Amino acid sequence: WDEPIIFELHQSGERGITLPQVEQEIVDHVGDGITAIPAEMVRKTAPKLPEISQNRVLRHYLRLSQETLGAAFNVEIGQGTCTMKYSPKINEAFASSPKMSELHPLQDVSTVQGILEVMYKLDLCLREISGMDTFSFQPGSGTQSLFAMASIVHAYHEKNGENDQRDEIITTIFSHPSQAATAAVKGYKIITLHPDEDGFPDIEKLKAVVSERTAGFVVANPEDTGIYNPRIKEFTKIVHDAGGICYYDQANANGLLGITRAKEAGFDMCFFNLHKTFSTPHACGGPATGALGVVDRLKEFMPGPLVEQQGESYILNDNLKHSIGKVRSFQGVPQTVLRAYAWVRALGAEGLKDVAKIAVLNNNYLYHKIAGIRGASAPYIKGKRLEQVRYSWEQLTKETGVTTEDISRRMADFAHQYWSSHHPFIVPEPFTLEPTESLSKADLDEYIASLTYVASEAYTNPKKVKDAPHNSSIHRVDEQDYFDNPDKWAISWRSYLKKAKQVEAVRS
Amino acid sequence: WDEPIIFELHQSGERGITLPQVEQEIVDHVGDGITAIPAEMVRKTAPKLPEISQNRVLRHYLRLSQETLGAAFNVEIGQGTCTMKYSPKINEAFASSPKMSELHPLQDVSTVQGILEVMYKLDLCLREISGMDTFSFQPGSGTQSLFAMASIVHAYHEKNGENDQRDEIITTIFSHPSQAATAAVKGYKIITLHPDEDGFPDIEKLKAVVSERTAGFVVANPEDTGIYNPRIKEFTKIVHDAGGICYYDQANANGLLGITRAKEAGFDMCFFNLHKTFSTPHACGGPATGALGVVDRLKEFMPGPLVEQQGESYILNDNLKHSIGKVRSFQGVPQTVLRAYAWVRALGAEGLKDVAKIAVLNNNYLYHKIAGIRGASAPYIKGKRLEQVRYSWEQLTKETGVTTEDISRRMADFAHQYWSSHHPFIVPEPFTLEPTESLSKADLDEYIASLTYVASEAYTNPKKVKDAPHNSSIHRVDEQDYFDNPDKWAISWRSYLKKAKQVEAVRS
Amino acid sequence: MSEQRKMVHPYIPNTVPEVQAEMLREIGANTIEELFDGIPEDLQYMKEMNIPAALSEYELRRYIDGIMEKNITTKEYLNFLGAGCWNHYVPAICDEINQRAEFLTAYAGDPYEDLGRYQALFEYQSLMAELVDMDVVNVPTFDWAQAAATSIRMASRITNRYEVLLPKTISPDRLKVIRNYCSPQIECILVDYEEDSGQINMRDLEDKISFNTAAIYFENPSYLGFIETKGQKISNLAKSHNALTIVGVDPSSLGVLAPPSHYGADIVCGDLQPLGMHMSYGGGQSGFIGSHDDLTVIQEYPSRLFGIAPTVVEGEYGFGDVFYDRTSFAQREEGKESVGTQTALWGITAGVYLSLLGPGGMRELGKSIMQRSQYAMEQLGNIPNVVASRFESTNFKEFVVNFSHTNKSVEEINKNLLNNGIFGGKDLSEEFPELGQSSLFCITEVHTKEDIDQLVTAIRKCLDSSGSN
Amino acid sequence: MSEQRKMVHPYIPNTVPEVQAEMLREIGANTIEELFDGIPEDLQYMKEMNIPAALSEYELRRYIDGIMEKNITTKEYLNFLGAGCWNHYVPAICDEINQRAEFLTAYAGDPYEDLGRYQALFEYQSLMAELVDMDVVNVPTFDWAQAAATSIRMASRITNRYEVLLPKTISPDRLKVIRNYCSPQIECILVDYEEDSGQINMRDLEDKISFNTAAIYFENPSYLGFIETKGQKISNLAKSHNALTIVGVDPSSLGVLAPPSHYGADIVCGDLQPLGMHMSYGGGQSGFIGSHDDLTVIQEYPSRLFGIAPTVVEGEYGFGDVFYDRTSFAQREEGKESVGTQTALWGITAGVYLSLLGPGGMRELGKSIMQRSQYAMEQLGNIPNVVASRFESTNFKEFVVNFSHTNKSVEEINKNLLNNGIFGGKDLSEEFPELGQSSLFCITEVHTKEDIDQLVTAIRKCLDSSGSN
Structure with a gap:
């Protein structure tokens, strides 16, 4: 989707939803309600929210949802430390039941x-x-x-x-x-x-x-x-x-x-x-x-x-x-x-223990396989890993110039999540993978295959990796200037419009 | 997504869901229940359904859902005669409420x-x-x-x-x-x-x-x-x-x-x-x-x-x-x-009438605009159209060789539905558009722009249109042979496997 | 910040007056009314429809919830009704998938727009094909009744004959649909059942079969819940008259019961509702038809049949309509019967259900139903003067309980159960007067021992308090 | 078709023994237990956890539904409780969007994987920015209380001062959170209110403000429901001491009430729960903080701030973290406070809500709340010996009703209302003993005239039946 910013969908006069009419008897008693507001507290200009019909609001957010790679959609291994496991659907039925949602605290x-x-x-x-x-x-x-x-x-x-x-x-x-x-x-x-x-x-x-x-x-x-x-x-x-x-x-x-x-x-x-x-x-x-x-x-x-x-x-x-x-x-x-x-x-007591056992099995399988990828390593002691590992591309970066950030963007082309680590990068060119108990061997093999492919591509066609993503919802974001320069960053659409105008004014 | 056929996800031993255990007291009373089945009626070989864990089943169907262009996601004009309008979400809440779903007839x-x-x-x-x-x-x-x-x-x-x-x-x-x-x-x-x-x-x-x-x-x-x-x-x-x-x-x-x-x-x-x-x-x-x-x-x-x-x-x-x-x-x-x-x-009485009025307004606007696209026409009397129109690419096909089917596939590249007509094609190279009251002027303009683009492309680069889709979930299907030849058509996966094997046998 | 003159409706964006004006200007019309000039004035409706004014979403929610609150659901009361619509557990994922906005609002696009819909329905066909152990299953039709009727019409076209034999134990509701679909061309002839077992009376069947018989249709389990064991004999008899064998089947039984293809069925049909559909006051019904990969039969399907095919890209699958020229879409009245919107979403859902359960789950399902229903029969049968089951055959899921020897009618008993928060079995006394005061109970995997015991206790109490009610 | 030895769990695919064996072989281990050899034996837990055996999905459904059935919801009883969590209507589309599997299960990917999440949250920031009429709003934080505490800490860092003034009418629950977040560095000093109006006592405020004051924090509407009108005077006073003005605000009021930026607020904060979140026993709370586009303030936000940026493709938008180096993600203890998972999904939902209502809807919402609550005050005030509202100021949504002159305590009245299917107002007699037997009632757009009349009638009856209870 090439979905506009919601403000761009504005059409003066449209409505997304209406509210209940106030009963005439109430109006007869109290009037319009708002003349009671002290003058200094009356809102004098309406908030500049967009006006959009219901169908279009829904379409907008549905499309944005499809552009979001939730754990339910991918072989979710790449967001290490986050324990991205299967969230059973039945539990959502409980959480959204009125017996839960309609309680006042x-x-x-x-x-x-x-x-x-x-x-x-x-x-x-x-x-x-x-x-x-x-x-x-x-x-x-x-x-x-x-x-x-x-x-x-x-x-x-x-x-x-x-x-x-x-x-x-x-x-x-x-x-x-x-x-x-x-x-x-x-x-x-x-x-x-x-x-x-x-x-x-x-x-x-x-x-x-x-x-x-x-x-x-x-x-x-x-x-x-x-x-x-x-x-x-x-x-x-x-x-x-x-x-x-x-x-x-x-x-x-x-x-x-x-x-x-x-x-x-x-x-x-x-x-x-x-x-x-x-x-x-x-x-x-x-x-x-x-x-x-x-x-x-x-x-x-x-x-x-x-x-x-x-x-x-x-x-x-x-x-x-x-x-x-x-x-x-x-x-x-x-x-x-x-x-x-x-x-x-x-799960019960036994199932809970299975969670730990399979999470550790899956992680060790992955650990074993990644050790075999050219350019990848897992610093520190051999073995002794439980549910996750922080790996390093140090060698690959030295040999190809491709960094862990490049690989991250390239993995997005294959619909995979991929996370480096928190700062500071104690492990050089880090990446952190955590396959929980929710993934099957076939899932793990798929992720490993993608990672192996990208690593090999870094050796054969590093530009392809560095220019990634090629195949995602958007292309590489111009980060430098727009996120760390107060004159150009825009934390809201109104701010963007102002600053974009300023930039244009300077240019013209 | 490049999602396999569900049978390809089979991993022997996996389970998607478990059923409640039968209480021991019941077992004590009646045994395993199935020995009561007369011998000639016992199922002797288990059905060859795949065995898949819950997370993977969910992922599979969620991915397939994303590969389906529902009316909620597109400027839904192209499935003429079908009145693809907005289905309000609130009504889904009513339909799925237990007060509806849990009633026995x-x-x-x-x-x-x-x-x-x-x-x-x-x-x-x-x-x-x-x-x-x-x-x-x-x-x-x-x-x-x-x-x-x-x-x-x-x-x-x-x-x-x-x-x-x-x-x-x-x-x-x-x-x-x-x-x-x-x-x-x-x-x-x-x-x-x-x-x-x-x-x-x-x-x-x-x-x-x-x-x-x-x-x-x-x-x-x-x-x-x-x-x-x-x-x-x-x-x-x-x-x-x-x-x-x-x-x-x-x-x-x-x-x-x-x-x-x-x-x-x-x-x-x-x-x-x-x-x-x-x-x-x-x-x-x-x-x-x-x-x-x-x-x-x-x-x-x-x-x-x-x-x-x-x-x-x-x-x-x-x-x-x-x-x-x-x-x-x-x-x-x-x-x-x-x-x-x-x-x-x-909607009420007035809103229902608005439905008809706006549906007809939208259709006449579209009709007016499509009349201006090179190669398109609307056969029969001028004007007098209510909620939909059957159009024709007769001229465009004559001039470019591009047919209504080609245009249909090319419109898929722009995430638009597009339908020709039922058979027989009384109107040559037909297409049938019906913009309901649910779409805004901006929506109509978007669809018109896509159609205008494709029509113009038919004149400038007909091969591009004929080879479409380029940008959809899949590419052009090899239709002829697989849907009308009894030796090759496969109406189930098991049938496909059998016939594919035969084809291979013949080839080797 | 003045109030708006006329309410713009959230569902109808172009009720905005300025937009209307602009569009009319483009079109070259002065008013919307002008656009209706194709409708003669004397046909234009000038009155105001007597429909109340628009409700806002919140008002609507309270209004509709208020009405629907009057229903008492099978989650509130214990339910033992079956008779064509069954109380099974619906896995949460079935609801998740069929409530996805994509599947919910798609319709009839090509595989380039709706690949997921095609694949999901092709997979549904393929999963059902494994369950019935045949190579061809269609895109879902309306319900078992219509699927049976269409199967019979297919048989009639194949054989060029105009009689069908059906068991007298068939559901009267279903029979009504079949009769109407068959009329006026095909005659429905009912075959007697054996009084003790409920099974088809072979002698009567032999009497009635002839070279005018297009097909024998029977069900497994039958409407009255018992397993028909003479399937092979029946299909042999049909074959010997060059008639087809059609079997209606409850798919929830097929993890433990032999599928009809194993005892000679040419066509199998039934209802998908047990495979992941809520009952929804009957709105969960969905029909299927299956057969062998036999051109004679395939060319008689009125329904769409999705097939798989390669695309121009190696290794990629596409999908499409097999032998589209059969259909009324392609051939109007020359096509096979008629096709249109039926129950595709329930087919997708049944596919999800079968994917979740797999072979092990389907077996457990069948086994659990057998065990629980046998326990219920045993417990009900222990009540003095109550006979359960009325028939000697083995039952699956449903069974007939006879109360003729108690001093209460089924109607009285059911009223009493209702007062105790229980929906009792379906009263058969009008549909099958020959069975006396009999009632059809349904037990599935959802009924715990406690539920069954509660039913039994309630019936005991009801029968004990002879004088009351 | 033999039964399985050990149950393979549907949530854990690799519980299949054959797969485990294959994986172990690849790894070169004999058992899974070996993989735990990094944990010393004396730390390995050898007992069996006392947690019941696994339930199947259907058993779980019945079990959990059975427990939750014990709750009585605000759909079953009429609810007049507010006090920080409010009973508003949630449009169906809000639920649809926040239940979409994509948003529900996403977490922390980059914009290349999670573009929709970034865009939806950037849009939320932008929509809230319009509502509060300021240029910067953060990604949602936990709740109003923590948002207020963080705003205060931001002010303290900006001014390098360690006192904050807060109104005595603040919610005690909220104050507890603020105090704990401020301790031990920042002292919270409470300012008196005027007895008749509830408004901040300016004299007391002037007495307490000093050049140690980091900020004055107040709320509009206040916890007790009235509108604080002296915003501009307060912010002037703060400015004259080089202190910041922080205003906590209920966003549902901002269609009709001036946003704090209009009367001098430097930082605004509040709760998103009214904008499309179910109450969920308090689980719908979500905090926001907004400010001007002022580097001094922006650099003190602990939260993530999403910004918009072009991509390498002309005309395409991308998103990312503005000034990431502020955060504890980047700087650990050197970052600004701490950041982590908070309530992003509620931010997306609030964005949906604001997109649906637009300026017209927000105005109608505010107006409807004013009208309905004024009607309720009038009707309650007509009951003999009942004072509504206790304060003379204009109220929004909530108001204090005083029962001191009746012969009943709020506790007694609420118990009586409960028996009549009504959740009465929040009892203030412990939190604000100086208000005597007072109760905080909340009226929103969901309360019809009939609902209010029902409440009034029930209270009348309760007070009439003096002796009983």
Whole structure:
């Protein structure tokens, strides 16, 4: 499709939808309603929204939807760390049912026993999976869950009167940037550990930085490399011994379900992204849930209210003595909790463990195959990968000049997603692949074939790769100037029109 | 997408869905259930259906959906006679609601008062629109409605003892082929009238064929040319005077709502395709409804049961003295009746009339513009077109060799539908366009621009048009051999595999 | 910001007055009314139609929801009705696919625009072909009844004969459709059933078959739920008279029951509704017809038959209409019967269903239905004076329960069940008076043991409270 | 046709044993367990998780439906709750678009894979920009509360100051979020309201503002529903102290109320939920932040900001991240706050909503809400001893009703209403004890006259029956 910007569809006078007429009796009582508005608060010029008929609005957005490569449409391996798995359709039926969608968050609890039961029961399941003692579903994503955990760390030391002293949080470079960023929002100084030459977090480096200033330690395990830190218990012990809190980024726990738990590794808190491991759809980036679990001694710091069982019914407990308050309005995103609970029940204990096993099998198969592609490598220790791997095109780039960004654009021609890594690029010319349990061997072979083809093309016809995409919805975007130059960037259509006019004015 | 045939996705052992386990207590009572099957009736070899995981099945069909150019996605003008209008989304919510979808057709009438009320009330609306006295929604399409009408004609003359005598039904060449075909199914000899030079049905020809053998007269008005027969009252009178029944193909009544009615034109019966004029989605070709209306004296011949009001409630009346029986199981396709009723209520009397007015305005605008395209013409009288027009590329084909089929394939490159006409091609190199009220002027201009471009290309670069499509999901199909040669045609994948093997065997 | 004069309707963009004016100017007309000058004045309708004024979307939603709220659904009540429309589980993916805007709003484009529609329907044909174990299946027709009628008409054209034999146990609703489709050319002759088993009475069949017989039509399972076991004998008899054998079949049985092609059927037909269609008050019915790859039969199909073909690009598949010249689209009254819009979307859906279940799922489905319905028969049969099943044959999914020896009519029992939130079986007392107070119950994979026990308990209670009601 | 040994799960294709074996062979491993050898044995969990066995899809459907059936929805009961989550009509097309499998399952691809996602979100930004009449709007954040908190943090970074002034009438739920997001760096100082009008007490504001003030934050309409009219005065005051003005706004009001940019706001924020999101027990909340095209402000956004740019092909548009180096994605703890998954799908939906309504629809929406809520206030105010509205200001959508002079508490009244199928207003007696027995009612375009009359009648009855309960 060559679909215009929605403002270009404007036809003065058209309507997309009409609203109910106000009853004549109401008009007789109160008039037009708007003359009551104080003069200074009346809107004097109508918002310049476009006027478009219903059919055309629908066509526009349907076409845009078709230009979006959702996980349901491709062999979704390329967005590593994101755990792009199958989101079962049946769960969408639950989420969009009026029994879910038409609930107001402040209804009397007697009228929302169903959704509270679901939240409570998923809590129980996650306790089994993690070993934690209570979960909250309030955080709206992994990042917000990390922020909530940093807040809990803060509240904990505040209660103990150690807040002034403890102002450092330790993390690792292969963990998600939000770990560092959210702790910084909470005022912490960040200490970032780099791995040893095998890619393991370096315990000596940890020992060197831990002190009475340590408020907490946050880490993913496995990290983005897919490598599990086998000495994690020692890490958490060192931090605990120094008086810090250990919290665990399990946004992606897809290789671990039923295999190993946060509790036994010594963590005080962890969170799961329901939109990763627990299959709820990513929705272009939310709404989502970062389910936050803590051990008993941290429960009183949790954001409230918590769902609890009381006799036959479920209640909202907002009496948490040292609660951090809240991180999100109401009870988070319950329709996602519902989806995740349905997913857990569709799999059962055995199925959940199969998820981890097959995710790891798929990843190791892929890892094995990619090792055979000319120009590709997987830095750090051989083997020992769980659910994902961060690879490198270092050799290919040296030999052909083709970069990981070029390959990314070229993979789009084959309808594949492909992601490099967060910044900074510790691994040179990185790419991160994560085949979840949802993909079959045939799917993996298809992705491998495309990657092999593109890598080989980089050697034989590098220009083709560098000029990509050739076959996608659009061609290469002129990035430099338009996204980093304040005189040219345009964050809205109105801004674009103004700046385009200025550019024209200068030219003429 | 380059999506394989579903059988090619087979991976032995995979499952798309599981069914509920039978409870152990039931097994204890009855065993495995299937040993009860008499030996001669046991299936001995499993059906060779493919085994595919759920994610892959979904991906397959989602991809196929994207390769289908629904009316919601394009400037839908090209499927003339089909009245491809906007199917409002809200009506889909009604149709898929459990209050509609989870009803069994044999439930006690006290438990289906809602859907019966809808059927009754749409009946009332259609009476207003047509002037008929009762409607049945049993026929599952226009063709089935025509068949029902032919059956009623038959039952009517049977009751009057004239069945042996009256064995001819008269129709016109620009009416839908189903008019002739369904009457033939009912055993009638078909007399087909050709138009006069202006494209009007020829009253002299009618007079010449009407006789005591005339059982009925069936016609569309306007016909596929978009030309309304102004002498229709004379036509029906001639047939009535000869003792025949007049029935009206109003499958497409989109230019007539609130403008003119079947009753005043002298018809005894008519039908409306709810999936055309009344906006219910075409669904790749059904399920659908051909709503059948008759005047009082024909009510007793209707297929039963009819929905009627009795006091405060609605009943099913199956006591129709000379009923033809049935044409479709149960009560037809009620979810479509529900959609159509919602559409009527969303428009009201005035909105319905606007539908006709704007459909005719849009068509005349298009007609005017196409007259200006080199090589195109609209045979027969100038002007007087209602909701559609059958055009001709006769001149263009003579001058360039490019045919209407070539243009059809080339229009696919621009994501446009395009239809020639039914057979035989009375109008040479025909194409039939029908812009409904759903399209804006901008939409029409877009379609016109594409058509103008292709026509001009036919003059400048005919090979490009003849080799089309270039830019569609697939390239030109090798038709000749594979669809008309019994040795090579394959109506199923298994048949294809067998025949492909034979072909290979012959070759080797 | 003044209020608009006349409401522009969201569904009709060009109700904008300025746009209309511009278009009229282009056309060279002064008013829209002028464009209707082809319609004589005395035919122009001058009154206002008595249809209420337009509703906004929200008003419409409340209005329609309000009406439909009056229905009580089979999700609210326990349902044991079948009789041609069956309560099966519909996988969520079936709904997802048939609600996709693309499939929902497509119609009749060529494979260059509608490749997905062609492929999905070709795949449907191919999947059904495996299920019935034959090489040819058509694009879906209206429903079982019409598919059966068309099969009979095909047989009549093939044999040039004008009689068809059908079992007396056929669904009366279905028979009405068949009779109308066959009239006036083809005579429908009913064949007796054996009183104990319900099976076709072979002696009566032999009496009635002749060299005027175009076909014998029978069903498996029958309308009354039992499995007809003499299929091979019947088809042999037909063959010996050069008549065709047509079998109507419930496809949900074909994971465990032999398909009709295995006992001599020439044509098979039936309903797709069990394969992923909601009941929708009968709106989920969809017919299919299948046969061998035999030109004599293929040339008599009125329906479209999609075929597969290569394109000009190596390795690419295309699709199209096989032997289009058969159809009334091509030949008008000279074509085979008539063709038009039927139920294509349900064909696509049935394809999705079969792809999801696969051979293992279809077997489990059949097995589960057998087990659950046998359990229900056993439990109902344990109620004093209740006979289940009325026939001695093996049943699939449905069975006849006889209440003649209780002091209650089926009507009374069903009324009582309704008050207890249960839709009881279909009352057969009018359609089959010879069966007395009998009722046709339907048990599928959706009925749990608990559901069945609830039914049994309710009937027990109803029969115990003899005096009441 | 033997039964399968172990169930292959439909969600996990490679549970097929033969495939696993083949893959292991390729890898060179003997068992899957071997692949976990990176996890020390003492960390391997050897117990069985206490989670029930897998359910098939049909079992799951019945099980989940059974639980959710226990909820009573706002379609079943009449709802007058608002307080941060509002009962508006959701056009069917909003649901259609946000349920499209493409948008539902996309995440974070580049514009070459996800062009539609980028364009839809850029359009959302652009549509919201028109509504608030400013040039910059971000990709949606979590909710109003967090958007407000982030706006405040942005102001603090811009001014290098660490105090923010907020009105005492703010939602306590929202304030909790803001406080936690601001702690420990930024102090939240509450400003009194005028007792009669609810408006910000200018004297108190003047007392509390200083050159430590990063920003004044207020809301329009306020949490308690009235329109704050002194916007320009407040922003002037802020400007005179080189502080920023931040206004939280309900976008459904902006068809009739002046947007904050018209009375001096530097940053505007609020919730998108009214623009096409179902309430979903709070799951429909979604935050937005807008500002002028001012580099000082733009560089402080933590969120992604999508921009438009040409591609190498003339006339083609592409999209991408503006000034990506601001973000924590690029800079970890050196970036501005943090960014991650938030509520993009609701942004797309709000874009659909605004495209459907257009300027005319937004005006009608606002007008209809004003009319209906004024009618409701009038009718409730006519009940003896009931005061509606508690404040003298003009209200939008919500208003405080005071029951202190009746003999019933809000709790009692709400319990009574619940028994009559009505969710009454939000009880304010704990959050705002100074308002006595007060309740916050919400009236939108969905409430018909009949609905309002039903509420009024129910309250009248409840208050009449003094003794009962």
